[in-house]
Amino acid sequence: MNESASDIEIDLLLESIFQKYGYDFRNYSKAHVRRRLDQRLRLSQLGSFNAMRDQIIHDPEYAETLLRDLSINVTEMFRDPLFYRSVRELVVPMLKTWSYIKVWHAGCSSGEEVYSMAILLKEEGLYDRCQIYATDFNQYALKQAKEGIYRSESMKKYALNYQASGAQASFSNYYHAQYDSAIMDASLKKNIVWAHHNLVTDSDFAETQLIVCRNVMIYFNRHLQNQVHKLFYNSLSNGGILCLGNKESLQFSDFADSYEELDKKQRIYKKRYAN
Amino acid sequence: MTYEAVVLGASAGGMQLVKNLVTSLPNDFGLPLIIVQHVGDNSDNVWPNLLNECSQVLVKEADEKEPIQRGTVYLAPPNYHLLIEPDHSFTLTIDERVNYARPAIDVLFETAAEAYREKLIGIVCTGGNFDGAKGLLRIKELGGMTIAQDPETAEASAMPKAAIQTAHPDYVLSLDGIKKLLLEIHTAKTTSHELEN
Numbered sequence: 001m002n003e004s005a006s007d008i009e010i011d012l013l014l015e016s017i018f019q020k021y022g023y024d025f026r027n028y029s030k031a032h033v034r035r036r037l038d039q040r041l042r043l044s045q046l047g048s049f050n051a052m053r054d055q056i057i058h059d060p061e062y063a064e065t066l067l068r069d070l071s072i073n074v075t076e077m078f079r080d081p082l083f084y085r086s087v088r089e090l091v092v093p094m095l096k097t098w099s100y101i102k103v104w105h106a107g108c109s110s111g112e113e114v115y116s117m118a119i120l121l122k123e124e125g126l127y128d129r130c131q132i133y134a135t136d137f138n139q140y141a142l143k144q145a146k147e148g149i150y151r152s153e154s155m156k157k158y159a160l161n162y163q164a165s166g167a168q169a170s171f172s173n174y175y176h177a178q179y180d181s182a183i184m185d186a187s188l189k190k191n192i193v194w195a196h197h198n199l200v201t202d203s204d205f206a207e208t209q210l211i212v213c214r215n216v217m218i219y220f221n222r223h224l225q226n227q228v229h230k231l232f233y234n235s236l237s238n239g240g241i242l243c244l245g246n247k248e249s250l251q252f253s254d255f256a257d258s259y260e261e262l263d264k265k266q267r268i269y270k271k272r273y274a275n
Numbered sequence: 276m277t278y279e280a281v282v283l284g285a286s287a288g289g290m291q292l293v294k295n296l297v298t299s300l301p302n303d304f305g306l307p308l309i310i311v312q313h314v315g316d317n318s319d320n321v322w323p324n325l326l327n328e329c330s331q332v333l334v335k336e337a338d339e340k341e342p343i344q345r346g347t348v349y350l351a352p353p354n355y356h357l358l359i360e361p362d363h364s365f366t367l368t369i370d371e372r373v374n375y376a377r378p379a380i381d382v383l384f385e386t387a388a389e390a391y392r393e394k395l396i397g398i399v400c401t402g403g404n405f406d407g408a409k410g411l412l413r414i415k416e417l418g419g420m421t422i423a424q425d426p427e428t429a430e431a432s433a434m435p436k437a438a439i440q441t442a443h444p445d446y447v448l449s450l451d452g453i454k455k456l457l458l459e460i461h462t463a464k465t466t467s468h469e470l471e472n
Contacts, residue, residue: 004389007361029366031358031386074371215369218339247339247352247367 009049010034016053021063023137024200025070027224036069071138073215076154077112078161080246083214084120085166086266091241092124094270095209101130102208104235106199107216108134111145112158117212118188119174123167127191133206135197146194148184152177199228205235215245222252229255233271242269277467278420278460279394280343280363281306282387284380284410286313286402288430292450294326297348299454302331305464306396306457307343309359309387311351311378313402323350337365351378358386374406384410393418396460398453399444400424402434408441415442422446422453 010033011026018024025033037049044062046052056063078084095101103121105114114134121127136142150158159171175182197205199216211232217225232242233255242250242259244267250256259269285292289312300308314322320336327334330348337349343363351357355367357378366386373379384397384407397414399407401424415421421444426432428449439447448456 004392029358029360029368031360031366031389032368032370034389035358035370035382035386074369218367218369222340245369247355249339252340 006034006049009053010037013037013049013053013056016057017063017066020057021067022201023067023071023198027200027221027227028070029219029221032219033070037066040066040069068138068140071136072141073107073109073219075109075112075215076161077116077150077158078165079113079116079214080266081161081164081166083165083243083246083266083268084116085164086263086268087117087120087243088124088166090262090268091210091243092120092126094239094241095126098209099129101126101210102206103130103132103210103212104205104208105132105134106197106205106211106213106232108136108145108194109138109141111141111148111194112150113212113214114145114192115148115174115184115188116162118192119162120165120167122188123169130191132192133195133208134192135195135205137196137198137200139196142194142196146189148189149181150175150184152180152182155182199231200224204231207237208235208240209237210241210243211236212243214243215248218245218248226254229253233258236271238271238273240271242271243267244269277394277464278306278396280359280387280391281308281396281398281457282383282414283308283310283398283400284312284384284402284407284434285310285400286376286380286404286406286431286434288401289313290322291430292400292424294329295450296454297326297332297334298330300330300332300348300457301461302346303465304332304346305461307345308332308348309337309343309351309357309383310348311357311380311383313376313378313406314353326350337367339365339367341365351383353378356382358382359390360386361390363390374404376404376406380407381410385413388413388417388419391419395419396422396457398422398424399435399438399442400450400453401429401431403431404434405437407434408437411438411442411444415444420445422448422456424453425449 014025108114162171174185262268323336334348336352358366397411423435423438423444425447426435
């Protein structure tokens with residue numbers, strides 16, 4: 001199929017971002033990238049993607065804004081409560097067999113799901129033998145995540161999610177509200193290392209027992225998904241657990257046979273022992 | 276014109292309408308029908324399964340990266356936006372709500388318009404908000420066929436009204452009119468297909 005003129009302009013724009021700044025969006029979902037670029041194009045009052053490309057090459061500040069547009073993902077605490085219920089029931093007993101547990105939250109964005117997991121691990125008595133690596137390539141999101149300050153208003157929804165996840169305690173134990181902000185309790189942050197890591201361009205991370213990467217790869221094309229799956233496979237110890245988003249599947253990836261399904265619906269997988 | 280896909284958006288009052296429309300399609304329906312219907316965040320697969328049981332066409336939730344097939348009705352999964360790629364496969368995202376909605380009709384329509392251009396049919400039906408109006412306009416700008424349900428016959432009139440005001444669609448039809456038009460396009464398509472062979 002012939003690409004339209006604007007498709008070609010977008011390809012050139014992404015190529016320029018990669019060459020100039022090293023961030024690689026060339027294997028992202030085209031429809032998604034176009035939507036976010038369109039939004040920025042309208043806000044910047046530039047006439048075309050070509051004009052935008054020119055601006056990006058010569059204006060690092062503008063490029064910074066665009067990188068933020070392309071990389072910020074929204075999430076919430078205990079998003080998909082039944083996933084967390086399944087982690088409690090199926091994954092926690094396995095984690096308990098390890099004396100020291102490394103958890104990698106890949107593409108952690110502004111940190112909501114990292115704190116959710118920290119709360120869960122704490123309640124299950126595992127937090128003190130965990131090291132949680134929370135990584136993202138967006139410095140801005142990472143900074144937000146590290147601060148752990150969220151809007152009080154959102155906490156109501158999160159509390160409902162928390163309860164639906166099969167938790168027993170009170171969600172308000174885990175944050176301190178002040179005016180319209182809520183800051184996550186320091187005890188949750190103790191074993192979290194926030195680090196800059198780019199799933200697309202960086203290599204293996206560390207040997208980990210649990211990788212959580214939910215709703216990050218849905219933005220990637222099939223080729224890039226396989227590349228990241230390879231990275232995860234190489235970063236998981238034998239019997240390690242991989243958690244994906246509710247609509248993501250290993251089924252069509254190159255690694256379908258490398259894992260067994262622990263929970264098909266909640267997309268929780270266990271790495272098979274390599275021969 | 277040979278059309279290649281139909282996108283449809285419905286909100287309040289949409290369940291009855293979608294059921295009525297989908298169950299009327301013949302099993303060899305020559306186009307994919309892709310639907311965003313506003314539903315609660317945590318509803319599960321019950322609705323697509325139920326529709327599938329009483330329909331002649333295959334009805335399913337759209338899967339991430341799934342290639343779009345004719346004769347199939349796809350429903351956007353709750354709490355995800357549904358986008359169409361230039362290679363005619365689906366992408367799901369968890370981006371911010373658009374028009375307070377996720378899935379949003381505008382997101383489906385705008386990406387479908389880019390992917391199918393003049394070979395797309397867009398339909399805005401019953402609903403109590405204004406989602407879909409901008410998307411329908413985009414379909415029109417790129418040469419596709421645009422339809423709004425006649426607000427007089429819609430259970431909730433705000434959404435088709437907004438679509439009519441913004442996009443000035445090619446057709447304003449009752450549900451029966453929409454069904455009839457889709458079947459005519461289907462027949463024309465299968466006939467021309469037979470002639471080609």
